[in-house]
Amino acid sequence: MIVVVEKRCRVYDVVIVGGGSAGIAAAVGAAALGAKTLLIERSSFLGGQATNCSIPTYDGFFTRAEPSEQVVGGVGRQIIDKLSMMNACQKPLRSPWGNVMLPVNNEAVKVALDACIEESGADFLLHTRVIGAEVSDGGITAVECVDDGGVFSIKAAAFVDASGECNLTAMARGGFFTPDPADMQVGTLLIRFGGVSQGADLRPQCFKTAIASAKASGIGPLSKDSGFVMRVSGSNDVIATLANERVNALDSASLTAAEIAARKQARAYLQALRQFLPGFEDAYINQTGPQLGIRETRHAIGEYVITGEDVVQARRHEDAVARGCWPVERHSNAGALAAYEWILNDSYYDIPLRSLKNKGLSNLWGAGRTVSCDLIAFASVRVMGTAFATGHAAGVAAALFAQKGYAEIAQVQAELVRQKAII
Template sequence: MHNRKLRFDVVVVGGGTAGVAAAIGASNVGARTLLIEKNPYFGGAATHSSVLTFCGFFAQQEPIMQVVGGVGDQVLQELRRLGIYEGPYRNPNSGNVIVLLDAEATKYALDRKVMEAGVTPRLHCQVIEAHVDGGEVQSVVAVDHGGRITVEATAFVDASGEANLTALAGGPVRFGDHEGQVQAGTLVFRIGGVPSDAPLDRKLFEAAIQKAKQQGVTSVTKERGMVLRLPGTRDVLAMFADEDVNGLDAASLTAAEMSARHQAWSYLDIFRRYVPGFEQAYLVQTGPAIGIRETRHVIGEYVLTGEDVINGVRHPDAVARGGWPVEIHRAGQPAIYHQIRDRSFYDIPLRSLRVRGFQNLWCAGRIISCDPIAFASARVMGTAFATGHAAGVAAAYYAATKTVDPAAVRHELLRQGAYI
């Protein structure tokens, strides 16, 4: 085991949609950028939890309006070239506008965009320490199977999903809502062997689950979930297996993963028995990891509020747009939605991406500075592309100038094709 030392302008921790966008955005400014991800591939929840829907690229109004451009849109166009993306899809059950994905194409598309941008990627690598001096993160320590890697940089972006970098740096964070409660986690599972003409009406699944419960089945939580047919393979994606879980705690995660896998097999059995077209269905995949919606939140220079979101508030230092409705998940219950005014969008200010008390640390993705209601909208992956892109550009500007001018960040984001 040996300790290697590296030096970059910008280090991005976490390679989900927010981290990929941050790294590409920073590199596009000219910053030497390192992207650190613990998994063998980029994509976060999309690729590691099979959440094969990008939510938040589009507002919910009619006609459909795209509210996220920039790096996120470049990824959509890469998916289009791979034959996966055919435009937005309005879910007939919920009415929400989403982008349907294929996991392997998403991994490959993200690889391509990261490499094209000149980002230095490090997969299979996890940050375990942060060294801080005078309100600035000076370096991080990561580990791989070869030992420790110390990385110095001028600016950092926390896109870890759990605010790991901010917490390691001693920055201000909040766990869950103001009472410490978090939204439910869900293990997504994929089902094969379903004829392409089999109806996927939500009511069929709800009736089947209710019938099974009446006959004594107790191993499932939710009666109303989401069922979608995926592009390419035509497999069916099912989101039913909810768990109350602390996504920071290995013991809690272990119990949730194992319980949720039991649920997935139970749901499959119910669908085979009671849902037309599912008689020959089989389980293609669970996870790999349970989908964690919420753990830590960063406290930034501004806390985005539920009123900002619901009222579609505009901000002078806006660097991203949120177009997904407020969506709250409690284990075993149907999702609760609150629409944005006019089903339009709201602004996310740069102040919500800068970690309070730090000069050179930004946050992106589901951990941005939000109250519980705003979080329930801003957490989704399409919006994470937008906040990541903005955080990466801000970090690169700081690395070059040791200052942050919101007008300059906005100008550069527009140059890179972002919608603000």
């Protein structure tokens, strides 16, 4: 249900910060155990990067192998089923690099996520920003929040940081580190072009040729030489990942400059494609993402740090609570396509509960982009399908901790299986 906030302290068993894929799964997973659960989101809708940035696919549900194997179930599967019932999720699609994606309708995603949370019995607050944390005896006791009505606090026995930026972890002085901004992956503004001919060739090489011609003619600014472009089913629209910006998303000044620069790039790409790519002669910009897509900021430090070797060698763990299958995909160069490293046998790797449990705080779990990883592993773990899986596990662990004072791996695994997760 949607909560009407009174300006006083509220009390929950589990509080989750961040309403993206990971936070939603955490809330549903915790509520399924009977925990009194609250999900806090600073935007006006749920979905995280999928809806805030108009990302058209959910990645990380299926392995790259042929035939592909589904490795995410549970709450993630619930969302896909809801979208399918709304005719808002297409069949799995392979990218030009062989990765398997699920195309989704972003507006339908918002509705499906609202319904999923409401049906779970968890409470959620939109338009709410967490601005502080109270810590006592090595654990978080409460978070301080603000909306347009003022400041209020929320107490809980256990917490999940699904903020993407490790905001709660940093406020509570848990385990985390911040890479040099030069080492962080670049951000990308999604561009939706309308008026594109059905016969337009959308292969990356065609864009590379057209953009090279545009640069030679003096059109700019243009960052990438090519990019992934996908047609929106049943329309003359295509969505393109072309406008990259190097940005420190923890710094509002850097974000401001990057957002402005990316919108300039979008106009330049429109000019370039209309002039040099057949089928784009009558194209126009239908929409740019509501905000720049951010891949990387702070990193949590858990009881175990997933390594790049763990990912590419498809390693298994006895305390596995989720699976990851997306290859290592690093967007390190603003002017180039992503660099890939493939998982052994195009299979999957295990994500252990230890990598969700924060090293510095007794009652904090991370999920999604706040799972404990090195920089290489992070480039795989961060995708949304995997975020559903890690969020689900984090929510179950937090709920068990709130109820029992501990979260043993056997209990977490058994409950995830009961909730139809794949571990």
